[in-house]
Amino acid sequence: MKPTDTKDPEYFHKVVDCQYACPAHTPVPEYIRLIAQQRYTEAYMINWESNVFPGVLGRTCDRPCEPACRRGRVEEEPVAICRLKRVAADNKGEVKHLMPQGPFEMNGKKIALIGGGPASLTVARDLAPLGYEIHLYDEWNKGGGMMRTQIPAFRLPEQVLDEEVNYILDMGVHTHFNTFVDSMKGILDKKYDAVFVGTGAPKGRPLRIPGYEEGKDNIHIGIEFLAAVAFEHRETVGGKVIVLGGGNTAMDCCRTSKRIGGEEVTVVVRSPRKDMKASSWEIKDAELEDIAIFNNMPPKEFVIENGKLKGVTFGKVRAEYDENGKRSLIPTGESDVFIEADDVIIAIGQDNAFPWIEKDLGIEFGKWEIPVLDKTTFQSTLSHVFFGGDAAFGPENVITAVAHGHQAAVSIDLFCKGESIHDRPDPMTNLVSQKMGIHEWTYDNDIAADLRYQVAHADKSVTLKDRKMEVELGFDHIEGFKEAQRCLNCDVQTVFTTNLCIECDACVDICPTDCITFTDNGEEADLRTRLSAPAENLSQDLYVSEILPTQRVMLKDEDVCLHCGLCAERCPTAAWDMKKYLYNVTKAYQ
Amino acid sequence: MSYIKPAFHHPSLKPNKVGYLKKDYRGVISTLCAGCGHDSISGAIVQACYEISLEPHKLAKLSGIGCSSKTPTYFLSNSHGFNSVHGRMPSITTGANMANKDLIYLGVSGDGDTASIGMGQFVHAIRRNLNMVYIVMNNGCYGLTKGQDSATADFGSISKEGNANPYQAIDLAGLALELNATFVGRSFSGDKNQLVPMIKAAMSHPGFAFLDVISPCVTFNNTKTSTKSYSHVRDHIEATSTLDYVPFEEEITVDYPEGESAEVELFDGSKIHLSKLAPDFNPTDRFTAVNRLHEAKSKGQILTGLLYINPESKDLHNLMGTSDKPLNQFKQKDLCPGSTKLEEINRAFR
Ligand SMILES: Cc1cc2nc3c(=O)[nH]c(=O)nc-3n(C[C@H](O)[C@H](O)[C@H](O)COP(=O)(O)OP(=O)(O)OC[C@H]3O[C@@H](n4cnc5c(N)ncnc54)[C@H](O)[C@@H]3O)c2cc1C
Ligand SMILES: Cc1ncc(C[n+]2csc(CCOP(=O)(O)OP(=O)(O)O)c2C)c(N)n1
Ligand code: SF4
Ligand code: SF4
Ligand code: SF4
Ligand SMILES: [Mg+2]
Numbered sequence: 001m002k003p004t005d006t007k008d009p010e011y012f013h014k015v016v017d018c019q020y021a022c023p024a025h026t027p028v029p030e031y032i033r034l035i036a037q038q039r040y041t042e043a044y045m046i047n048w049e050s051n052v053f054p055g056v057l058g059r060t061c062d063r064p065c066e067p068a069c070r071r072g073r074v075e076e077e078p079v080a081i082c083r084l085k086r087v088a089a090d091n092k093g094e095v096k097h098l099m100p101q102g103p104f105e106m107n108g109k110k111i112a113l114i115g116g117g118p119a120s121l122t123v124a125r126d127l128a129p130l131g132y133e134i135h136l137y138d139e140w141n142k143g144g145g146m147m148r149t150q151i152p153a154f155r156l157p158e159q160v161l162d163e164e165v166n167y168i169l170d171m172g173v174h175t176h177f178n179t180f181v182d183s184m185k186g187i188l189d190k191k192y193d194a195v196f197v198g199t200g201a202p203k204g205r206p207l208r209i210p211g212y213e214e215g216k217d218n219i220h221i222g223i224e225f226l227a228a229v230a231f232e233h234r235e236t237v238g239g240k241v242i243v244l245g246g247g248n249t250a251m252d253c254c255r256t257s258k259r260i261g262g263e264e265v266t267v268v269v270r271s272p273r274k275d276m277k278a279s280s281w282e283i284k285d286a287e288l289e290d291i292a293i294f295n296n297m298p299p300k301e302f303v304i305e306n307g308k309l310k311g312v313t314f315g316k317v318r319a320e321y322d323e324n325g326k327r328s329l330i331p332t333g334e335s336d337v338f339i340e341a342d343d344v345i346i347a348i349g350q351d352n353a354f355p356w357i358e359k360d361l362g363i364e365f366g367k368w369e370i371p372v373l374d375k376t377t378f379q380s381t382l383s384h385v386f387f388g389g390d391a392a393f394g395p396e397n398v399i400t401a402v403a404h405g406h407q408a409a410v411s412i413d414l415f416c417k418g419e420s421i422h423d424r425p426d427p428m429t430n431l432v433s434q435k436m437g438i439h440e441w442t443y444d445n446d447i448a449a450d451l452r453y454q455v456a457h458a459d460k461s462v463t464l465k466d467r468k469m470e471v472e473l474g475f476d477h478i479e480g481f482k483e484a485q486r487c488l489n490c491d492v493q494t495v496f497t498t499n500l501c502i503e504c505d506a507c508v509d510i511c512p513t514d515c516i517t518f519t520d521n522g523e524e525a526d527l528r529t530r531l532s533a534p535a536e537n538l539s540q541d542l543y544v545s546e547i548l549p550t551q552r553v554m555l556k557d558e559d560v561c562l563h564c565g566l567c568a569e570r571c572p573t574a575a576w577d578m579k580k581y582l583y584n585v586t587k588a589y590q
Numbered sequence: 591m592s593y594i595k596p597a598f599h600h601p602s603l604k605p606n607k608v609g610y611l612k613k614d615y616r617g618v619i620s621t622l623c624a625g626c627g628h629d630s631i632s633g634a635i636v637q638a639c640y641e642i643s644l645e646p647h648k649l650a651k652l653s654g655i656g657c658s659s660k661t662p663t664y665f666l667s668n669s670h671g672f673n674s675v676h677g678r679m680p681s682i683t684t685g686a687n688m689a690n691k692d693l694i695y696l697g698v699s700g701d702g703d704t705a706s707i708g709m710g711q712f713v714h715a716i717r718r719n720l721n722m723v724y725i726v727m728n729n730g731c732y733g734l735t736k737g738q739d740s741a742t743a744d745f746g747s748i749s750k751e752g753n754a755n756p757y758q759a760i761d762l763a764g765l766a767l768e769l770n771a772t773f774v775g776r777s778f779s780g781d782k783n784q785l786v787p788m789i790k791a792a793m794s795h796p797g798f799a800f801l802d803v804i805s806p807c808v809t810f811n812n813t814k815t816s817t818k819s820y821s822h823v824r825d826h827i828e829a830t831s832t833l834d835y836v837p838f839e840e841e842i843t844v845d846y847p848e849g850e851s852a853e854v855e856l857f858d859g860s861k862i863h864l865s866k867l868a869p870d871f872n873p874t875d876r877f878t879a880v881n882r883l884h885e886a887k888s889k890g891q892i893l894t895g896l897l898y899i900n901p902e903s904k905d906l907h908n909l910m911g912t913s914d915k916p917l918n919q920f921k922q923k924d925l926c927p928g929s930t931k932l933e934e935i936n937r938a939f940r
């Protein structure tokens with residue numbers, strides 16, 4: 001193998017598993033350490049710089065970081081990264097003065113943002129301080145997009161959302177609320193220097209099986225149902241409710257129903273439990289509220305009696321997978337099941353919809369009405385029109401929308417300056433030794449062996465009565481500290497200097513997880529079998545030194561390094577050093 | 591920051607046959623200087639015990655005084671141990687071994703602890719073929735007392751203190767051969783590939799297994815002018831063979847080229863497989879070993895590898911015909927048969 005190029009900004013970035021997996025690349029361990037030190041305001045600001053909505057995300061994020069977390073590979077569960085973010089948000093002090101303060105010196109350029117969700121708001125956050133005049137259009141009366149219309153208040157209190165949306169709107173954004181943009185041409189005619197489309201994936205899929213038309217009054221589309229509840233257009237639902245679908249929308253629909261009159265609420269999913277799209281914790285939370293979930297039951301018919309919905313008939317299937325893992329649902333031959341219902345909510349997916357974009361403007365669309373875009377720049381086939389968030393590649397989540405927003409803002413800024421949007425600035429990186437003295441490092445390597453802490457819930461006898469009452473109570477200071485101490489500090493990198501090494505093996509012997517090996521060089525696949533412990537996780541890199549005096553190389557498997565620093569501690573020549581790596585993804589304002 | 595070892599281990603390192611993880615063979619964090627060769631030898635002992643699936647309570651580690659003699663704290667925390675006085679490890683081991691022949695005895699000593707103050711004890715343990723592994727962590731100096739030249743320091747070698755050593759060195763491996771030790775090996779702390787199988791083989795040898803392991807002292811004796819420094823040893827090392835230890839229950843799976851290899855079967859049915867680097871070297875022939883050692887020395891080379899093994903070794907218990915049942919398992923009733931019996935015995939001598 002060739003020596004590792006640690007100058008490549010992505011090498012050490014990849015070692016920080018959580019940050020690498022986070023679409024917005026939030027410097028997770030950096031904020032977790034600040035939480036342990038009770039420096040909540042600073043922890044909040046680190047988040048805010050990266051993900052714009054720490055309070056929202058600390059409650060609702062899809063947490064792609066957690067399955068990636070290294071802690072989950074050395075023990076049972078990852079660090080509760082997401083809920084720690086909430087600790088920072090809940091306990092922060094005054095933050096507004098730490099954010100860019102208007103009025104900003106205007107640069108004469110005007111930008112339109114269509115849709116007021118997290119993607120558009122992120123573009124606004126990045127471009128307003130640079131002097132752009134921002135015009136934000138949304139059909140609703142407030143900003144936030146689906147964070148407001150879809151995520152129920154018992155998971156995300158309105159004041160938390162308002163606060164973080166307002167930090168951005170207060171930067172001098174011109175809002176055009178209650179305005180559904182029904183013509184892209186109309187927007188283009190207004191001669192904005194650039195247009196960003198952040199309209200989400202606003203169309204809920206219907207389910208056209210027999211009985212649909214007749215039962216319509218009591219058959220609802222999930223996202224429309226949730227929006228109606230959020231805006232208080234709907235205050236009740238029937239006593240018996242069936243929710244169709246196995247994703248997070250279904251979980252929000254059933255839990256919402258339970259709070260506005262639903263007594264017997266059942267979720268019915270056509271596929272097996274393990275294929276359900278909903279996050280495991282959302283499923284668990286629904287079940288804690290006594291909601292039954294039935295699997296392997298595809299709906300066959302809405303049963304209508306006297307012109308009114310009576311219930312739904314379901315078939316029974318089992319899943320079979322071919323060698324490519326492709327699933328087919330095979331009827332088991334058992335008799336159909338009928339479940340009674342006053343209301344049925346369909347939550348089986350969302351689609352993009354751009355009926356308001358005229359087809360002759362030069363903005364091309366591909367399959368399923370997905371716009372044709374450059375994956376890095378988010379530019380459409382009409383050069384000054386950009387897309388981001390769910391509108392870009394289909395429904396994702398808030399953090400992905402934010403990540404898109406940051407990158408689209410970089411493109412828009414370069415575009416407006418007349419520069420190439422493909423020559424993007426490098427991410428900001430910094431690698432600094434953490435050594436302070438003998439046995440003294442700036443970070444606390446005394447990680448806790450504790451299992452993951454669980455977030456307490458308010459009593460359901462109370463929460464089920466009030467749809468706006470938040471269920472999760474969040475970690476208190478002490479739990480926050482203890483959970484933070486589980487983090488392995490993966491950003492404190494082990495950095496090797498070949499010409500200092502005397503090959504004494506001290507690092508090999510001390511390493512608690514047998515990460516380090518000195519051996520003859522070879523091909524990667526072969527080397528992976530010849531290490532102190534086999535390196536079976538192919539997604540994790542091997543760190544390879546240059547050739548040592550004995551003609552061997554030092555190989556370190558990054559997989560389960562605890563970043564404890566013992567290698568550096570025991571190295572007589574400081575050939576190992578522990579250096580903190582800060583990586584800030586490219587942003588328009590950096 | 592604190593200087594503590596996290597409790598986690600590598601998830602793909604599975605428990606061995608007796609259900610222990612490698613970390614179960616470790617000790618507390620070493621307090622020796624960072625980079626000390628002794629720590630690598632501790633690491634090799636941990637590795638060897640994990641690989642042969644030793645049950646930790648079946649081993650006793652004994653030592654004298656010195657940095658080397660401190661190392662038993664840094665490995666096998668779940669085994670028995672005795673840290674004796676300077677140079678007295680062999681007699682303590684003899685006593686322990688006589689009382690309980692069921693344990694594996696691992697003696698750890700230094701070149702000072704063995705070649706100076708403990709020399710008398712050392713040679714008698716060899717003479718008796720006491721069943722033990724005797725490791726000398728040989729750094730050519732008294733590390734613990736700040737690096738004075740020891741009796742194994744080579745003539746002319748210059749440590750950090752700065753004066754050439756005026757005395758001839760005692761070659762402990764040569765001496766052990768001379769005294770008819772039944773297992774003699776030499777290795778280097780920086781060569782675990784050789785050292786680990788050698789420790790395993792030594793542990794299955796029934797009798798005195800002596801390992802002279804060169805182990806650089808990073809603080810006092812790792813100068814370019816010292817013959818026990820990392821760089822000098824690496825530049826002058828010469829191996830008789832590389833070896834593989836194959837436990838009794840395991841098949842030999844590697845194909846060794848004929849003529850270039852030798853196999854020695856040990857008492858317990860396990861095998862040592864040697865890929866010979868020196869073609870005419872025979873590890874069961876003491877004379878070649880002695881000659882080779884001298885030859886290498888005259889060329890300034892450090893000969894390593896398994897130098898000699900006597901497959902017919904009979905240990906002290908065997909020589910003395912002691913009971914099969916370990917002494918410590920006898921009850922007072924058996925050991926002290928009463929005055930009538932004593933009277934009877936005494937009468938027999940009249
Ligand atoms: C029920 C449900 C629960 C969810 N829960 C979570 C969760 O817990 N965590 C998570 O990370 N993600 C969750 N999501 C997904 C998340 O809400 C979206 O991925 C995210 O909000 C997308 O952001 P966006 O900026 O692309 O657009 P959106 O948030 O969808 O915002 C787009 C806005 O544009 C408006 N709009 C659309 N067309 C026009 C137009 N022509 N003119 C004017 N305005 C227009 C829309 O009304 C909307 O307000 C959930 C989604 C649903 C449906
Ligand atoms: C009876 C007695 N004499 C002298 C000493 C002082 N002393 C302690 S360690 C040591 C030498 C140790 O040298 P060595 O065995 O080579 O161990 P190293 O520290 O080099 O590993 C001496 C002389 C002592 N502890 N006890
Ligand atoms: S242990 Fe900490 S730094 Fe490492 S991946 Fe998990 S959260 Fe990130
Ligand atoms: S920091 Fe060093 S000693 Fe600690 S786990 Fe990583 S490689 Fe091993
Ligand atoms: S401890 Fe330092 S000098 Fe020794 S082998 Fe490791 S990196 Fe090299
Ligand atoms: Mg010594």
